[in-house]
Amino acid sequence: MNLRHMEVFRAVMLTGSVNGAAELLHVSQPAISKMLAQAARLSGLALFERVKGRLMPTPEAHTLYTEIETAWRSVERVKELSRSLVNPEAGTLRLAVTASIAPYLAPQAVARLYEQFPSLQVHVEILVAPIMVDALLDHSADVGVAVLPNEHPNLVTVKKYDCGLVCVMRKDHPLARKRGIRPADLADHRVISSSASTPYGQSLRRAYGEAAGRLKLDLEVRSSTAACWFAQSGAGIALVDTAAVAGTSFSGLAVKPFVNEERLEVRVIRNRYRPMSVVQQHFCTAFDKVWRTAFPRRR
Numbered sequence: 001m002n003l004r005h006m007e008v009f010r011a012v013m014l015t016g017s018v019n020g021a022a023e024l025l026h027v028s029q030p031a032i033s034k035m036l037a038q039a040a041r042l043s044g045l046a047l048f049e050r051v052k053g054r055l056m057p058t059p060e061a062h063t064l065y066t067e068i069e070t071a072w073r074s075v076e077r078v079k080e081l082s083r084s085l086v087n088p089e090a091g092t093l094r095l096a097v098t099a100s101i102a103p104y105l106a107p108q109a110v111a112r113l114y115e116q117f118p119s120l121q122v123h124v125e126i127l128v129a130p131i132m133v134d135a136l137l138d139h140s141a142d143v144g145v146a147v148l149p150n151e152h153p154n155l156v157t158v159k160k161y162d163c164g165l166v167c168v169m170r171k172d173h174p175l176a177r178k179r180g181i182r183p184a185d186l187a188d189h190r191v192i193s194s195s196a197s198t199p200y201g202q203s204l205r206r207a208y209g210e211a212a213g214r215l216k217l218d219l220e221v222r223s224s225t226a227a228c229w230f231a232q233s234g235a236g237i238a239l240v241d242t243a244a245v246a247g248t249s250f251s252g253l254a255v256k257p258f259v260n261e262e263r264l265e266v267r268v269i270r271n272r273y274r275p276m277s278v279v280q281q282h283f284c285t286a287f288d289k290v291w292r293t294a295f296p297r298r299r
Helices: 003-015 016-025 029-043 061-084 105-115 130-136 199-214 224-233 278-293
Strands: 048-051 054-057 092-097 121-126 143-147 155-161 165-171 189-194 218-219 237-241 253-257 263-271
Touching: 003 016, 003 029, 003 054, 003 061, 016 029, 054 061, 061 092, 061 121, 061 253, 092 105, 092 130, 092 278, 105 199, 105 278, 130 143, 130 155, 130 218, 143 278, 165 224, 165 278, 189 199, 189 224, 199 237, 224 237
Parallel strands: 092 121, 092 143, 189 218, 189 237
Antiparallel strands: 048 054, 143 263, 155 263, 165 237, 165 253
């Protein structure tokens, strides 16, 4: 299989149909079908089966797709490099952020960056911390911004920021009248939390302190952003990092300080063996300005 066969196979896997792959690649359906048949013949594998008129990938196709998707990151980097060589003033930034940074802080920093580099190509991925580490190590991301990132000897912290915890709830929630929320105040209320098997969830458990055993922790989500969405629906009260509620992303929620000693960190990180480009340095500066504007008392 050559790169074109891989591209067609990947498109079919992503879209789930020949028609979808044809639209994605801007070619005809017969051309996709022909390339897919060639890919199956050259690989010696049955890649798809028709079940009730739909293409269903075989187990072998799923295994092959995992490897091709990994290889495709390298192909995309080659494409980006060729574009930047043609237009060096534009540049490319591959940014990885955790969910807390995505609603407000990262968009604001990128908007500032475009003021300096209007032709910049920016690719943003929202990743959990362990996958972000992998992306920085294999160079599929240039800069990462994470809450509680995993430590790795080949990564270096460009800048770190103190990040506290707040409680968020609908404005008609009984606790919304309080100026500050203590762990004991959460008793008898459904608390939207994260799994204790994650570093973030472990931080929340420490923040609950001795009150943890009396809390209704029957709703778990993967990120603080998701916790805010569920809090907006009235499903419960959520304990989240302050980065998640920066700006006006969740203006419909009541945000109250959480009185406890637990502290989190937001870190801007990069690969130790990949010095930052001018664009990457400007992003770090822009993010720092956005943070200081959003949290003037925090550093």
